[in-house]
Amino acid sequence: MSGYIESQPLGRTSAKDDAAGNTQATGGTQSHRLRAGGLIDRQAPLGFTFDGKAMTGYAGDTLASALVANGVKLVARSFKYHRPRGIMTAGSEEPSALVEMRTGARREPNTRATTQELYDGLVANSQNRWPSLRRDFMAVNSLLSPIFVAGFYYKTFMWPAKFWEKIYEPMIRRAAGLGKSAEQPDPDHYDKAWAHCDVLVVGAGPTGLSAALAAGRTGARVIVVEEDTQLGGRLLGDGGEIDGMQAGEWVRRAETELEALPNVRVMKRTLLFGVYDGGTYGALERVNDHVPVPGPHQVRQRLWRIVARRSVVAAGSIERPIVFPGNDRPGVMMASAVRTYVNRFAALPGRQVALFTNNDDGWRTVEAIRRAGGEVSAVVDSRGQVPVDYQSVVKASGLRVLSGCVSDVKGGVDGVRGVVVTGADGRRQEVAADCLAVSGGWNPNVGLSCFHRGRPAWRDDIAAFVPGDCPPGMRMVGAAEGTFALGECLRDGHAAGVSAAVDCGFAEDAGSAAEAGDEGYAISPLWQVQAKGKAFVDFQHDVTASDVTLAQREGYESVEHLKRYTTLGMATDQGKTSNINGLAIMAATTGRSIPETGTTIYRSPYLPVAIGAFAGHNRDENFHAWRLAPSHYWAAARGAVFVDVGLWKRAQWYPQPGETDWLQSVSREVTTVRNGVGFCDVSTLGKVDVRGADAGTFLDRVYINAFSSLAVGKARYGLMLREDGIVMDDGTTSRLAEDHYFMTTTTAKAGPVMQHLEFCRQVLWPELDVQLSSATDQWAQFSIAGPRTRELLQALCDPAEDLSNEGFPFMGAREVKLRGGIKARLFRISFSGEMAFEISVPARFGNAMAENLMIAGKPFGVVPYGTEALSVMRIEKGHVAGPELNGTTTADDLGLGKMMSKKKDFIGRIMAGREALAAPDRQVVVGIKPLDRHRRLRSGAHVVPKGEKPGPDTDHGYVTSVCFSPTLNQWLGLGLVTRGRERFGEIVRIYDPLRSEDYEAEICSPVFYDPEGVRQRG
């Protein structure tokens, strides 16, 4: 007999029986718990509450099995009609028993009670009801159901259109949905991990275990993922005999063997939810969903990306409901679930069970109920005959067998009280029952086979879809492939395991397949019982049979239309129990076959996966990686305010005591630099070492201007274009030796430029002798600017270094010695328009350099300045930056057209000559000054000719960069304006509808400060 089936007759719950030493739980609430048997630990009672009511269960229980054991039938209210619902299944396909788990920040709605492990102190609540589960006012929806038909929202909330946003949508949103999510941030941690294997086995039922054993024995690296807490699959619910032993014993031995194989890893509580490219699979491990709070440093869930060369998917099958009136009453349960509750959990879903089946497998339930001490009040078989295997049982026990269909279910919030059976002759009779077990046959669980758009194929003999084309490397076997006989599943699993291992190059002895009998499975499909009353197809979305026929009447015959019009199969269960019935009803309504009707397919994730699991480590301050500049901690110690610039944290300004506003700090920094000296960490700029005999030639081709002619010891400003002629990036590049250039890029484009250069080197001109390496992180580089820069540097540098205009002229670049024994690179370049240098030392000296600049500059009133001051000074000086180098501008747009060499070829040269890129009416960089000196200019504002009405035809450009210039004591900006350079002096309208601003400004030269460049050369 079967391995797990050791159930004893139903126990009584009196204290006397407890005292008599039976295994009844303390507290005595478990009225429907069997005295013995099941895979639960009666020595480990667990207390929990449902809707505030305290109950007990045992270790090994799910929330659902514990509720069944406590005789609870009503656990939920349905989505649309708020109908009372119970527990329908014992697996993750559950469409009805969805509850809110936990409270507070850990509250999690729509948790399937059927897969939630019970733990001591578990708190669950029903959802979608008010004021209580038993008395739910919204159940009035059920009375109004004639209007809540398919397409209700489309039909009802059409007019008036303006009501939609303010009235209809908020109203619908309030009424819709099931549970409510937590309102505080999730306090738990999640992480992600990678795993690799040769053979991935999905599902550890008989087929999966057989495959895992076979593959594992060959030495292949095997990962077995099992959604459940225990291995065994259907064997846990149905038992059986394998290799002459009880199925339970066989599973234990298989598990022991797998555990002993070092090349096999078994992952329980792990759901395979997705199949991705290149043999990558997504899986969710529920590491700590079965405890109240994860332990210290523990994660709640872990998202696995499993890379497998082959996969054997033994995902089993899902029992199919039958569509008949009242099929959603609490107490109507899938027959296989009834057996699971009885055999695995030792909990009896009903004392008087009726069975409604259209296939042989459903009949197994009779034995399970009877052995547990329950009564089978009738078996209703739509086929009109008793299967051969059960004829002797019927005869011997006088089992009541009715030929016909269940056409109604009596009962209310407390569940089933009886069922109405209509015979083939139309005669109706009522059967008493407190539970109705239903078996409409089995649907192979084809979901994962569809994730690369494979379409399932129909098989008439089992009246179900089987996998079509599987994703590369995947094979489905066992019940998932439509093979239901145990012996065959074991053989097929074994063969698939061997085959997958061989594909991966393993050919060791895989042993032989376990053996078991091949019980028959005969079915005559029955999809829908034609009778009056609400018959549910999709339980989670409350879609009824009449919704499907209504959709057909209204022209939505395609399965894709049916799905979207009725929302059939669109709930979080993706229609695991409803899609096929819906299709079958549509097929019958339209007079087509099911394969002609077609099927919708499944998409990942197979089950809902928390966003937190996908985010893993990358949330809150760890949302993305960050980069720290070499003087970061020095700046932080000085109280710098940091700003995210790409991944970098950059000092934005350095507030000083008494300063209350960022503008005060920034203006002070600018003024100090313009009149004295300041420094700024500019290490974030990209730096590239370009070396080799052909480095100069290489740069000539990359930049629009020449670099091979640059003398050693000199720097030059360079501009590079994309292949399409648009500006890519700019920066200063110095020649440090004959065969060594040191390039700088903007902060934002450091990565893309490096990529571009490598592409040029490796693909375009592999014949050049050029070597590239990124040196961005190697150097701490500081800009030192202001009229007293030279004095500061003289204090810092070895006295032998000549920093005079003659000894170190503008655009000079060379190595210098610093006091204290280290060397630095010094570049005389200026972004601020002031006399300025950039100095760089190895990054380890970043903080020391900042400190020493403060010491060296103290006599001259040095200040550190941040990116805001840097920006103010570059705008005052008319230097372009990111807002102008924005992927739409040409060199000429930026006023740098004259830099384009005519003597050499370079990337982007030809395309830059295209008509539109050379058109005279392009928007070019100009300066913009509001006429009212106190008016704050804002970037993004449009430039419109004076007196014109703003609109697409009069839009002449926009403001790109703005600043308050303490030097000129007014707001200034740069902008891109049509024919801008011809319009200096013109008064234009600045129109900013976003901020409701409209004022006048003057177009001018973009160089507001020291246009002759006297200061930077001083």
Add this chain to the structure above:
Amino acid sequence: MGDFSWTSQSPLQKALVPGVHGAGSVPGVELTEIRNILLVQVMARRGNAAAAARIAKKLFGIEPPSRPGAVFGKGVALVWSGPDQFLVFAPQGDGSLMERIADAFAGIASLSDQSDGRCLIRISGARAAQAMAKFLSLDLDDGVFPVGAAATTSLDHTAINIWREADAAGEIPVYNLAVFTSFADSLYRVIADSSLEYGLRSSWPVAD
């Protein structure tokens, strides 16, 4: 004015707090920042790959790897970093090694001193591979990534070099990660967070 003092700082000066962190009393993961390293990228000039390899052999006593991998000599590791390129890792010492390298490869290979551009993080311990599976997509199985294996891969979307050196006592694997200096603070956080459930011991011995 007198001389300035040039105190050097490590990329993990703040982030790495030496000691035992996380769960358990026996740390499953050992993390050490190897400070004061010399790291030079050696890129053969066009047509000079063989010559560069010969020079490396003469200088370090070992041939640089010609495909992804790491070879170990006395106090030095040569790690493949691209076609005709490799990284030299050695203790910084008195600084004379860099000069010897520069002299030896003159005209044959371009050098890029990256001693300050990378932070060297060594990860070891009985649970190291488990912790690393959380942030590396590489298959670290012994058969796939044995001692001497090296790869250029990504960690939290950031490029890194990784190579495996000889096991520590008790067949405990030892991995070296060279990460960009500016990312070190951030990546340390990723590594530490991934390791806490196994227990993490962090330290920063100086390279020897």
